[in-house]
Amino acid sequence: MAVVEPSSSLEILVRGPEGFFIWNGPPFPSGEPGVKLDRVPCTSAKFSDDGSKLMVTKLDSVISIFDCKTLTEIRSFDVPNVLAAVISPCGTYLQTFQKCSSPQHKNVVLWKIENGESAYQLFQKNMTKVTWPSVHFSSDETGACRLATNEIQFFDPRDFSKGFVNRLRVPGVAALELSKAPGSYVAAFVPESKGMPASVQIYACGKDLQSQPVARRSFFRCSTVQLSWNSGSTGLLVVVQSDVDKTNQSYYGESKLNYLTTDGAHEGLVPLRKEGPIHDVQWSYSGKEFAVVYGFMPAMATVFDKKCNPLLELGTGPYNTIRWNPLGNFICLAGFGNLPGDMAFWDYREKKQLGTTRAELSVTSEWSPDGRYFMTATTAPRLQVDNGYAYVLLILFVCKMCFG
Known part of the structure; x- marks a missing residue:
């Protein structure tokens, strides 16, 4: 089962073994959500980032695109042997990957x-987690690029018939992340090789593309990285993960949080007050602050400004998840997955805790687009009944202390 909210309206998509349906979003005057779209058979469903389109993959390799305002199908694509599909952030493009055995067949x-x-x-x-999607878009679709052998290739998102319009040579590049909005920078990850440390480098995009990075950070003991840009494309958070913790303090390896800015003002570690793993990190929607959950249990949570100065301590507890609402005024600090499900809600502007509650066995969570409701869900395969059907638990919390 899957539960997803679009980013631009109060609707909830629920997908089960027999397809998906769409509910009216909160509040629920009668205590039960109303059905806006009856069940549609499918194997997967995903909203575009801006909430304008809904991509639905059906059982017969047909991919349908729905308009989220009218909930009507506006286009369908028959893609035989499709293995993966993704919709671009603004709903302009559909990208598909087909099973194929010959290089002569262009399968993306x-x-x-x-x-x-x-x-x-x-x-x-x-197709791997690193190589899919093949073409990466910025969140406003003003930039597009793809990862190739030892280089990054750039496109004009308004006219892909030109092919790639620029290329950036980065020997050994294994992953990239295009900045959100504007798509003016790209971060490239190069793994360790022949005794040389791994590195993350930031390059400027566009016609005046330079071969020299505007920021760079190197590190040993690095297996994988998570790259997270802020809105405004001024800062990049890099979670560096190694499979082995040489201090033998953690079975799950070692992780560090690095921060790089596009103006070169900061290239180093985020000054955390407690040793241990990085559980979660998230930028505020303004891109001016970020929040981190870190350290051995009980974990600590701190909000930093974009100069890496601590702004607010959210305390310690059994937490591994941080969720900032779209308006930037509320933060949910929670412990999901293998933790009991404790949640603490904070008013960031007033710098005070609003209250606590618990959502046991939760595996996914999300704020509503208006920032007033917080949803958690228990989905398969985390919890299933004996006959194999998925059991779904939805909990909607309203910040009554602030909205009445």
Whole structure:
């Protein structure tokens, strides 16, 4: 089962073994959500980041695109042997990956949703978490690029028929992250090799593309990285993870939080007050602050400004999750997954805790677009009944202390 909210309206999509349906979002005057769209058979469903479109993959390899305002199907694509599909942030493009055995068959296709035509095609041998999607977009779709061998290739998102319009050579590059909005920078990760440390480098995009990075950070004992840009494209958070903790303090390896700015003012570790793993980190929607949950249990949570100065301590507890609401005024600090589900709600502007509650066995969570409701869900395969059907628990909390 899956539960998802679009980013622009109060609707909830619930997907089960037999398909998906859409509920009216909160509040629920009768205590029960109203159904806006009856069950549609599918294998997967995903909103575009801006909430304007809904991508639905059906059982017969047909991918349908729905308009979220009218909840009507506006386009369908018949893609045989499709293994993966993703919709671009603003709902302009659909990207599909098909099973294929020959390089002559271009199995990655970028479709223009407006007219249903192919905008770009390429061959990709296999699909991994790092290599998919093949074409990366900035959140406002003003920038687009893809990872190639030892280089990053850039496109004009308004006209993919040009092919790649620029290229940046980065020997050994293994992953990238395009900045959100504007898409003016790209972060490139190069793993350790032949005794050389791993590194994350930030490059400027555009016509005046420079081969020298505007910021760089190197580190040993690095297996993987998580790259997180802020809105405004001024700062990049880098969670560096190693599979082995040489201090033998953690079975799950070692992690560090690094921070780089595009103006070169900061290239180093975030000054955390407690040793231990990085559980979660999230930028505020303004991009001016970020919150971190870190340290051995009980974990600590701190809010920092974009100069890495601590602004607010959220205390300690059995926490591994931080969720900042879209308005930037409320923060939920929680312990989900293998933790009991404790949640603490904070008013960031008033710098005070609003209250606490618990959502046991939760595996996913999300704020509503208006920032007033917080939803948690228990989904399969975390919890299943004996006959194999998924059991779904939805809990909606309202910040009554602030809204009445």
